[in-house]
Amino acid sequence: MSVNVAVVGATGAVGDLMRKVLAERNFPIKSIKFLASEKSAGKSVEFAGKLYTVELIRPEAFAGVQIVLSSTPSSVSKEYSPIAARAGAIVVDNSSAWRMDPDCPLVVPEVNADELHNIKKGIVANPNCVAIPLCVALKPLHDLAKVKRVVVATYQSSSGKGAKGLMDFEAQISAWASGKPVPTPTAHKGQLAGNVITLDWTLDPNGFTEEENKVINETRKIMGDSSIGVCPTCVRVPVKVAHSEAITVEFHNPLSVANAKAALAKAPGVIFMDETKGGQFPQPIHAEGSDHTFVGRVRQDPSCPNALSLWVVADNLRKGAASNAVQCAEELVKRGIVK
Numbered sequence: 446m447s448v449n450v451a452v453v454g455a456t457g458a459v460g461d462l463m464r465k466v467l468a469e470r471n472f473p474i475k476s477i478k479f480l481a482s483e484k485s486a487g488k489s490v491e492f493a494g495k496l497y498t499v500e501l502i503r504p505e506a507f508a509g510v511q512i513v514l515s516s517t518p519s520s521v522s523k524e525y526s527p528i529a530a531r532a533g534a535i536v537v538d539n540s541s542a543w544r545m546d547p548d549c550p551l552v553v554p555e556v557n558a559d560e561l562h563n564i565k566k567g568i569v570a571n572p573n574c575v576a577i578p579l580c581v582a583l584k585p586l587h588d589l590a591k592v593k594r595v596v597v598a599t600y601q602s603s604s605g606k607g608a609k610g611l612m613d614f615e616a617q618i619s620a621w622a623s624g625k626p627v628p629t630p631t632a633h634k635g636q637l638a639g640n641v642i643t644l645d646w647t648l649d650p651n652g653f654t655e656e657e658n659k660v661i662n663e664t665r666k667i668m669g670d671s672s673i674g675v676c677p678t679c680v681r682v683p684v685k686v687a688h689s690e691a692i693t694v695e696f697h698n699p700l701s702v703a704n705a706k707a708a709l710a711k712a713p714g715v716i717f718m719d720e721t722k723g724g725q726f727p728q729p730i731h732a733e734g735s736d737h738t739f740v741g742r743v744r745q746d747p748s749c750p751n752a753l754s755l756w757v758v759a760d761n762l763r764k765g766a767a768s769n770a771v772q773c774a775e776e777l778v779k780r781g782i783v784k
């Protein structure tokens with residue numbers, strides 16, 4: 446079966462990758478259109494070797510569309526995703542607008558693809574770009590020993606702030622490297638060149654950032670276990686693409702390093718790198734451009750008997766956004782859910 450697709454937010458950092466990923470994965474397309482705001486309407490975008498004109502987002506644009514892959518700010522998704530769903534499409538949405546809505550499944554295909562059979566509002570939420578690789582790595586371990594508590598510190602790339610974040614990054618790095626004054630950031634909340642920022646997101650009243658609260662709530666929803674404790678510290682680092690995560694996970698039951706490594710080595714979507722066998726450890730330069738979640742540095746936590754530490758890296762624009770959304774769309778077609 447091939448389907449009529451609309452890519453919304455087609456001109457952004459995630460939308461750009463969405464076009465690449467759809468073509469690379471040979472998604473079964475009958476027709477495709479690209480939508481954005483009036484700022485980009487009329488511009489050309491490339492898809493599978495052909496140029497397409499970007500259309501202005503408007504309700505009529507969704508007529509006949511079966512799958513919408515949306516990567517806009519939340520406010521835009523709140524307005525347009527229900528319109529697209531009412532027109533008969535299933536929307537896979539990258540914003541945070543619908544993630545905690547009990548009527549919208551929050552899906553990482555390697556973890557909870559069956560949730561796709563429970564789409565009440567016509568909207569599937571694509572999770573946060575930290576929560577996705579975290580859950581891909583946790584799932585095979587959870588199946589063995591049941592996760593009790595997760596402490597995670599992130600090393601998040603500039604592209605997590607979209608096209609504007611990347612412009613900040615490039616301008617700052619080139620000025621910094623040549624000893625010139627570093628330009629004031631427009632997307633990031635501080636200087637990223639030669640620096641790290643832990644308050645690159647809005648601070649919520651509970652002392653955690655908006656990003657950290659997403660990691661807490663979304664991890665529990667994806668894993669289907671609201672009792673899992675999650676304590677994140679999210680940090681922006683001067684890396685262009687790919688988020689890294691230092692994770693310590695406590696289990697209800699004992700789990701040896703050897704058994705954890707064996708499970709990760711055969712887990713779907715995981716590339717396990719065993720540095721103890723003379724191999725490399727996962728780095729952003731490995732993950733950039735890949736749809737996989739890279740896992741390494743698995744070791745016993747010396748301070749807690751049922752706990753392991755590990756290191757996880759994934760491309761935030763791909764597995765953290767576009768590729769996970771396309772994988773959801775593939776499952777919707779494969780399972781006969783899209784009509």
Ligand SMILES: NC(=O)c1ccc[n+]([C@@H]2O[C@H](COP(=O)([O-])OP(=O)(O)OC[C@H]3O[C@@H](n4cnc5c(N)ncnc54)[C@H](OP(=O)(O)O)[C@@H]3O)[C@@H](O)[C@H]2O)c1
Nearest residue numbers: 454456457458459481482485516517539540605607608766
């Ligand atoms: N970057 C990441 O790593 C990442 C990961 C996971 C999820 N997300 C989420 O994915 C979404 C997109 O992120 P991004 O990083 O790609 O942002 P971005 O680079 O700023 O791109 C935003 C896209 O949305 C479009 N847009 C903005 N306002 C619009 C409007 N009023 N009507 C229609 N289209 C509009 C823009 O089109 P114009 O060119 O017309 O402005 C552009 O195509 C966000 O909700 C973000 O939180 C991002």
